[in-house]
Amino acid sequence: MPSDPAEPLIWARGLCKRFGDLVAVDGIDFEVGRGEAFGFLGPNGAGKSSAMRMVACLSPLSGGSLRILGLDPARDGVRIRSRLGLVPQDDTLDLELTVRENLYIYGRYFDLPRKVIRERADQLLAFAQLTERADDKVEPLSGGMKRRLTIARALINEPELLLLDEPTTGLDPQARHLLWDRLWRLKQQGVTLVLTTHYMDEAEQLCDRLVVMDKGRIAAEGTPRQLIEQWSTKEVLELRFGPGEHEALAAKLGGLAERIEVLPDRLLLYVEDGDEALAGTHRRGLRPDSALVRRSTLEDVFLRLTGRRLVD
Amino acid sequence: MASAALRSLEYWAYQYRRTWRGTIASSFLSPVLYMAAMGLGLGSLVDRSGHGASLAGGGYLAFLAPGLLAATAMQTAATEATWPVMGAIKWVRTYHAMLATPLRVVDVLAGHLAWMALRLLLVSAIFLGVMAAFGTTPSPWALAALPAAALTGMAFAAPITAFAATRENDAGFSALFRFGIIPMFLFSGTFFPIGQLPAPLRPVAWVTPLWHGVALCRALDLGTATAGPALGHVAYLGAWAAAGTVLARRAFHHRLAR
Ligand SMILES: Nc1ncnc2c1ncn2[C@@H]1O[C@H](COP(=O)(O)OP(=O)(O)OP(=O)(O)O)[C@@H](O)[C@H]1O
Numbered sequence: 001m002p003s004d005p006a007e008p009l010i011w012a013r014g015l016c017k018r019f020g021d022l023v024a025v026d027g028i029d030f031e032v033g034r035g036e037a038f039g040f041l042g043p044n045g046a047g048k049s050s051a052m053r054m055v056a057c058l059s060p061l062s063g064g065s066l067r068i069l070g071l072d073p074a075r076d077g078v079r080i081r082s083r084l085g086l087v088p089q090d091d092t093l094d095l096e097l098t099v100r101e102n103l104y105i106y107g108r109y110f111d112l113p114r115k116v117i118r119e120r121a122d123q124l125l126a127f128a129q130l131t132e133r134a135d136d137k138v139e140p141l142s143g144g145m146k147r148r149l150t151i152a153r154a155l156i157n158e159p160e161l162l163l164l165d166e167p168t169t170g171l172d173p174q175a176r177h178l179l180w181d182r183l184w185r186l187k188q189q190g191v192t193l194v195l196t197t198h199y200m201d202e203a204e205q206l207c208d209r210l211v212v213m214d215k216g217r218i219a220a221e222g223t224p225r226q227l228i229e230q231w232s233t234k235e236v237l238e239l240r241f242g243p244g245e246h247e248a249l250a251a252k253l254g255g256l257a258e259r260i261e262v263l264p265d266r267l268l269l270y271v272e273d274g275d276e277a278l279a280g281t282h283r284r285g286l287r288p289d290s291a292l293v294r295r296s297t298l299e300d301v302f303l304r305l306t307g308r309r310l311v312d
Numbered sequence: 313m314a315s316a317a318l319r320s321l322e323y324w325a326y327q328y329r330r331t332w333r334g335t336i337a338s339s340f341l342s343p344v345l346y347m348a349a350m351g352l353g354l355g356s357l358v359d360r361s362g363h364g365a366s367l368a369g370g371g372y373l374a375f376l377a378p379g380l381l382a383a384t385a386m387q388t389a390a391t392e393a394t395w396p397v398m399g400a401i402k403w404v405r406t407y408h409a410m411l412a413t414p415l416r417v418v419d420v421l422a423g424h425l426a427w428m429a430l431r432l433l434l435v436s437a438i439f440l441g442v443m444a445a446f447g448t449t450p451s452p453w454a455l456a457a458l459p460a461a462a463l464t465g466m467a468f469a470a471p472i473t474a475f476a477a478t479r480e481n482d483a484g485f486s487a488l489f490r491f492g493i494i495p496m497f498l499f500s501g502t503f504f505p506i507g508q509l510p511a512p513l514r515p516v517a518w519v520t521p522l523w524h525g526v527a528l529c530r531a532l533d534l535g536t537a538t539a540g541p542a543l544g545h546v547a548y549l550g551a552w553a554a555a556g557t558v559l560a561r562r563a564f565h566h567r568l569a570r
């Protein structure tokens with residue numbers, strides 16, 4: 001059944017997930033359109049994976065309604081999953097099988113003919129830059145290679161919708177950039193991406209639109225730019241003083257910034273013009289150990305919304 | 313959907329290519345060693361004492377071999393239904409990989425149980441081959457001991473799969489072997505008739521599925537089976553396998569779809 005192109009690929013209203021008394025997802029609403037790259041940004045325990053597992057039809061809803069590709073996950077889980085790709089938070093590769101064998105057996109779960117799998121596997125191996133390792137066991141591969149293999153594997157059924165739960169967590173910067181590049185290409189090819197992350201740079205790089213999640217709820221929604229405009233200032237002045245001085249010094253800086261956040265190791269001044277604020281700091285006779293002017297990021301949005309940092 | 317269960321079965325067959333040589337070699341070796349040591353070595357003492365012929369027409373070895381066939385099926389089942397199930401949940405996470413595809417929890421379970429049944433058929437076929445080589449398959453009915461041994465195995469595999477799917481780690485498995493599998497192996501009629509047990513213990517032996525498996529395999533192998541008791545054993549073993557499957561299905565849903 002082809003779904004209506006205008007209809008959202010994912011439509012969620014009042015989505016809930018409970019584990020006993022614990023409320024992991026607490027009534028969230030969101031929609032994802034075809035071709036979009038949509039993100040869930042939030043700290044550990046925010047409920048990102050729980051939400052994603054419901055979207056992947058792996059976990060039954062505790063409440064609310066959900067439509068994926070216009071279908072009901074409770075009734076049509078098999079049909080939905082045949083059109084999805086999932087990159088789970090923890091890899092589920094078979095470390096004893098080779099790279100190619102992992103692709104092959106996963107393709108068989110989708111009932112793809114052997115010949116089709118073989119053709120697609122070659123393309124996917126090239127896409128994931130694993131052609132040279134195709135006949136090696138998975139076990140000794142680097143974290144980045146395993147992650148790329150997991151993504152390649154999730155593409156074996158040519159899904160319309162690719163779900164990625166923390167695709168680059170635990171990888172070094174180079175491996176992350178390589179992965180981002182691959183995901184960017186998929187987006188160019190028209191694959192709808194839904195990803196969770198607790199890296200604001202990842203969200204900024206990849207997501208057209210995102211929701212900021214905290215404690216099972218959606219705290220804000222928008223494009224990365226909208227979120228920053230709405231919840232933060234243009235620039236941020238970061239000041240470091242000696243340990244333990246920050247709280248007291250924040251009071252002396254009153255009036256210089258729209259808002260001041262006191263972190264254990266530095267002060268964040270939310271301002272329109274960072275250099276101007278730094279000059280003002282000096283005029284008040286304060287000599288910070290270091291000072292940095294930067295643009296606002298989603299991290300600042302998160303701090304503003306929740307009073308906490310994304311990654312600690 | 314039967315074909316979905318077949319695709320889950322295909323994984324187990326696929327990964328078996330890695331280890332089949334080793335497992336087949338040990339499936340040969342273990343009955344050869346047992347039959348040589350217990351059957352020929354110990355058996356010659358039993359037979360010389362004059363008790364062998366009363367156990368089975370062919371002496372102690374003829375008595376022992378079909379019992380070992382059933383007991384080996386039990387041990388194979390217990391091995392296949394513990395660590396591999398835990399691994400597929402927690403270590404390799406194969407079940408999770410499968411469940412992200414069109415396979416459902418019931419397909420994942422059915423495929424794995426079907427794989428255990430195939431393994432049991434293979435191990436039991438090899439065992440029967442060794443028995444034939446030792447001249448302990450006197451009747452053509454011995455062929456029927458093959459499905460009987462596999463059924464005996466499944467009477468263990470299904471409930472143990474259910475048990476394994478409720479465990480957080482493999483600590484319970486050695487207890488299962490120490491307090492369940494090994495005592496059954498020793499005292500459920502494999503090595504001596506349970507009439508030798510102290511009277512209060514005999515009913516305990518009767519309720520173990522292994523005793524029914526041993527009795528069934530032995531009667532078929534020796535060609536002494538009669539319809540009533542044989543069907544009774546089949547029904548009892550089938551009930552364990554069926555109840556175990558129901559429990560395993562519940563445990564899998566609880567564990568994997570939450
Ligand atoms: N299967 C489960 N059983 C019980 N509690 C669970 C289960 N899965 C998740 N939780 C709990 O639900 C809450 C949300 O967890 P979830 O994994 O969805 O968060 P997350 O945003 O993905 O976090 P992380 O960044 O650490 O992956 C946490 O408190 C977690 O302990």
Ligand SMILES: [Mg+2]
Pocket residue numbers: 048049050089165
């Ligand atoms: Mg998570």
